[in-house]
Structures are given as structure tokens and as C-alpha cells.
Amino acid sequence: MVRESEFPDHFPTPPVWSPPGAPARCRGRHRPSHSFAWFLADGGDPAELLTGFLIDNGLPVRDVHMPARSAHPDATGTLCGAAVYVSAAAGAVLAGGPAGAPTPVPGIPDVVAVLYTHGRPETPTAGGAFSVGAWVESWSRTQHAAAVAGVREAIARGDVYQVNLVGHASAPYTGDPAAALARVAALPGARYGGVLAGDGWAIACASPETLVQVRDGRVITRPIKGTRPATEAGRRELLDSAKERAEHVMIVDLERNDLARLPGVGPVRVDELFAVRRWCGLWQAESVVSAPLTGGLALPELLRAVCPGGSVTGAPKLAALGQIAGWEPVGRGVSMGALGWVGPDHVDLGLSIRTVAVDGARVHAWAGGGITWGSDPVAEVDEAAAKAAPIRAALAG
Template sequence: MAVVPLALRRAPLDVLATLAREPGAFLLEVPDDTRPFVILGCAPVAELRVPDGAGGDALAAIERFVAETPLVDPALPFPLGGGVVGCFGYELGRLIEPPRDGIVCGGDLPLALLRRYDPLLAYDRSREQYTLLCSDPRAGAPWLERLAAPAPSWDGPLGGPLAPLLAPARYREAVARILAYLAAGDVYQVNLTQPFTAPLVAPAWALAAQLGRQHPVPYGAYLDLGSTQVVANSPELFLRRRGRRVETRPIKGTRPRGDGPSDDAALAAELLRDPKERAEHVMIVDLERNDLGRVCEVGTVAVERHAVIESHPTVHHLVSTVTGRLRLEVGLADLLRATFPGGSITGAPKVRAMEIIRELEPWPRGPYTGAFGFLDPRGDLELGLAIRTAIVTGGTVRYHAGGGIVADSDPERELAEAWLKTAALRRALGEEPRRGLELCSSG
């Protein structure tokens, strides 16, 4: 594989606008701690789809597809040396922990979609330098020609107002049902979500660009899956692997940003003190420790940071960092089997929480609360958790939001928290979200 520096002076979101007209276009933010970068591409040269009803070992097939991908020069100034772009739907977890009725339904999209790209375009944020990674060094000239033209722009409104698909009364009933399961000792926490929808008149790349500029987060992404585009604006790391070191950063606990510095600091301090939020957080950190413990060497799983405040443009979150050293024989399939889907978007115990989610959520989640990111053939990977993620199909955007339900949860506050988590999308669509734990107009 050739490594071709490009004399290109354009923001990655502008590059995406140019590439988005091509099939399979994508953009991935990779917030590596030492060298953050962005990967872009289009027109994949190979792909693997895991459809509903997939037979055999889907995770083994995914591992083979990644392992057979050519490795780019390992001396690259990037932590990932070429590989595969992947999107894993939440319902893939039902192949890992099969439902009792044996039925797996992920909606109209595949349970997983992985693609190889040649060329790949990487942007080093620290050096403001683009590099083309390609099997043919002559590929640089056509790419420069393609990107020399002015980037498409979208100046009008993006879409209409966001509205819930589920009546608030139905959501309250679902919370009440979970509270009954909790009281019976059936489960300790369940992450309940609901879908919202809005008309979208702009192309999906314009929504990705608006979110990226207004609400920058560590795990921004645009993935063209064909008739559907995934636009992720996620703050959460699902899995990072570098060599044998593995890391996850679960988020549990939310407060809105304040109206000024003192109000903002007070809300962050309130989140740190809130016993309900901390209890939710501790449960999920313990779950993640247990998941990593299934594939890591004994005694290596540790909580490096516990329940620290991480602030984003619309919310404060509580975040922990859990790490471990993988056993020598652990491959990608083993790692996904032990950890997917993430604990922060399921509950504890995970399998029972997933059964309750399936009972109470009337629509498949699809890509939402799955994972997306980059995987290289050496085993290294960077996967964001697909929260704050919009699914765009045929002029409509669907966006889920929710939160963890525990024994002292209040249904009205849970409704308000879910609505708060839609604030970035509503702002991108042109609404002006009110401050605070607001309720949607329908209740």
C-alpha cells in the first residue's frame, strides 16, 4: 500500500460534502489520545453484510473479513494501519445472546455491515495534513482533481420539527413495567429508549456537517449504507484496542448545560452528588468490568477514572474509563462476544435487560446503540457507541433517546431526560431547544 501526502486545504466536513455523492461514502472521527485523526472514503472495494436470519458464526465471519484486509504501512503516523469500516446494529447482540424464541429482527438494515476501501483518506488533526492510503500511488492525482472542485453547500433549513413516535403515556407504562421488574428482583437496571422522527429536506451529509460544527463530539460519523445514511454525534467510546490493551468508557448520568458559568458549574456539581445517577453509573461500570474480565488476563481489569464529569455543548455526563490486558489468544470475535452490545445502553444483568427491552420497545433499534468505527487486521480497533445517532431514510430522520431505569426512577424525569438528549439534533434542524430538563410538547 502506498502512502501519498496530499496538498489539500479543506475541512474534513467539506471533503465529506464532495464525497457524499459517491456510493458508500463515510467519515469517521478517531479521537486517539495522542494523535486524533479523521478517516474518509467512498466506493468500497469489498463488503460483508450480516443479514437478519444469518446462519453460521457471524462474529467469526466478521473476524475473517477484517483479518484478510491488506495492512497499510505499519510506520504510518496514525494509530490504525488501514483496515475496515464497520457498522454493527444493536440487534447483532441477539446473535451473541440468542433470544428465547430464537427470533432476531433488526428491521430493514443488516445486523452488521463491514467495508474495505482503497483508497482511504486520512486527516491528521494535529498536523492539519491529509494522507491518501492506496494500493496504487497514481490514485493521488484523481483524488486531488475530485476534491479541487468547490464543495457542495446547503444554506436552507434542514428539516421540520422533531416529534416522538411513541405516545408519552406508552413510555410511562413501559417505565412502570420496568419498575415492577426491579421490585421483583428480576433486574437491577434497564436502559429504555424511544424513537423520535422529523422530516428532512436536506441531504444527510448536510445534517452531519451541521451537527459536526454546532455540536462537536469525539465520535462523529457519517456512513452511507445505501438507501439509508447513519449520522452519529456520539460522545461515548464503546471499545478501543491497541495491541493487547482494551478500553471502554461507559457514560451514565446526565444534566443539561447551564445558562451561565455559575449555573453550569452548579448543574455539574449536582450531577456528581446525585445518588440515583451515581447508583446507575456504578452498576454499569461493574458490568463493563465483568465483560472485560471474560477476555482479559486475571487481575488486569481496572477502573482508571471513575465517574468524572465530561461536558458537551448541550449536556454534562458522568464517564468512567475501564481498561484491561487481553489474553494472548483473544481475537475480534471473542472480544465482541464478551462485550457487545454495550452495557450503558442495555442494563444489568445484560441478557435479562435485553429481553425486557425487546418486550417493551415496539421498534427495532437498528444501528442506534450498536457500534461503528474502524478495525485493522492486526486486531486494533476504535468503535464509538451509536448513541445520539440519526438514521436517515427517504427524507425522514429517526432518532432514539432514553436512559437507565432504576428502582427510584421517576417516569416524568425519564421522559424529560430522553427529550434533553435530542437537543443537539433539534438545534441542527433549526429549532431552538429550551434550557433545562424540558418535556416535549406532547407530554
């Protein structure tokens, strides 16, 4: 079943929110007009259904190689683009792998698109009172470490080379979450900072990682792998770590292969390898992989090639998805999927790491890391906690 709806004229645009990946020049002017939603239980091909919705509403995503350009792209009432979200489970289905454990946020669709037009600029206003209760983890430190050890055994057997393990935590909340979600979206280094909201739910993203971008005749991905505290000692340790570099290069090779599978793409190259960048209080290693577009490329082909992202699955991707489904007790929900923007002239989807969700009662967050043969279980548990800490602090204010 396809769920499409039209927002009424009085739909309250959240005053402190901007959709993830939306053009900065349009900030404060986005007005939702129509939306699309798809759940795993609906059946059908979500990539094709999403593409049909976007095309029917004026976005030329059947061939992203040939963007459309409006004579007055920023005029009031014109189509700006669409915020697009694909869950980790939907991405796994697109890749032909298992969807994993059930999502802890079943009220949030697995694929969402919200179309936005340009309106008059609005002045941001603050949200109301908000407080977060005690966090409940999906697994204990001991259980997380045991899963890391289990993945290492699978690597020793030759079943897989690398697996990304992710844990979930949730907490009750009271009050208006708007300002707290805006704080998450505004964390330093959040290339895809923004909030996407629906009926009774919202997703706040602080992701620094580009899953896929199509712009100016090139397709680009920027995998991130490798984390240390944002100190001089942490930077040196990251640069000197043979384990982190091997883990990173393995994912770069996987992403090169993902792009090479696309039709209408020229030679794939690594533009930048293992560059150290900062996200909040952490150093992270990022590479840039790209290829020229030489022919037609449709959005469904793009999504099937890159979803779910290699840096949050592992290598080989399908074998890693099997390990993930076997070890993670709670589904990845809105995290580790795709979240970003599809405009008339470009596609820019971030990987939904550093991402939280709220439903009517609880706030949900996820964090994890890549496991290789050289992984230390305790260190991997600590790394996941370090990634979660800025998100929880932002929510708490």
C-alpha cells in the same frame, strides 16, 4: 447469505464526511474499496463472517493482541482500515438475547464493514438544500413514563436491577442530507463523530462513548451513565446524586465483568470513576475501565463480550434485554450498537448513542436513559428529550 461488494472507481466519496472513529491524520483521504453487509435474516454467525471478511482483506483481527504495522502506513493506495457497524439487534443476538422489536430502518444492514484505502486529500464541499418535517414519536410521554413505571415494578420483583429504555422518532425530509449529517457528526464532544453510508442510507454519529478500544496492549471501555444540564448547578446536582452514582457504578461493575470474560486479558481495573465531562449542553458521568492483553484475543470474542453495551442495556444484561424487548415498541435500529474503526494496529468502537439514520424518505433518531428503582418517570422522559434536542437542532441547521 454474505453480501460483499467492490466500490467502482467512480464511487462518489461524500466530500464532507469522515468515517466514525477513523484516524484524524487521514481525514479527507478515505476512499472506499470493498464492503460487507449482513442482515439478521441472513443467518450464520455475524462476528465470524465479519472477521473472515476483514482478514481476507488484510486486517489481522484473528488476534488483535498482535497488530500489524505497515512500513508506509499513509502512502496513497495503502489500506487504512475499515469502518465497522453492528446494530443493537445484532449485538443482542451475539449476547444470546432477544433482538427486540423490528427495526424502523429495514434497509440498513445489521452488520456493515467498509474498507478504506488512502487517496489524495480533497477539499470539503457543502451539500444541497435540506429540510426536516414534523417529528413523529414512537411513543407518547405517557407511554414512555408507563414503561419506566413497569421497569421499576420488575426491579421491585427482583427480575432485573437496571434497564435502559430507548424511544424512537422519525421525520420526513426533502433535499440533500449530506450537510445536515455532517453537522450531527461535528457536535461538540463527539469522540466518534462521522458518517457511514451505503446504498440508499446513511448513519451519522455524534457519540462520546467508547464501547471498546484495543490499543498498545490494553483493552478499554468508557461507560457513560448520568446526565444533567451543562450548568454549574447541573454539575453539582450530578455529582451529588446518589441515584445517578448508584446507576453508574452498577454499569461499571457490569463492564468490568464483560472485560473479565475475555481470553488473554489480565486484571481488570477502574482507572477513573464518575468523571464529569461535557457533551453539547449536557454534563455526563464517565468512567474508564481497562485490562492488559496478555495473550491472543480475536475480534469475535471481543464483540460477543461487549455487545450490546452495558450502559444501553442494563444489569443483568440478558434480563435487561428481555425487558427491553417487552417494552420498546420500535426497534433500536442503528442506535445503541457499535460503530467505529478497525485498523491494522488497533480497534476503536464507539457506542452508537447520539446517532441518526436516513433512508430514502425519513430521518430517524433515538434517545433514552437508564431506569433504576430510584427513577422518576417524568424525569426520565425529560432526560431523553434533552439528549435528543442537540441532534434535532443540528439536523435542522
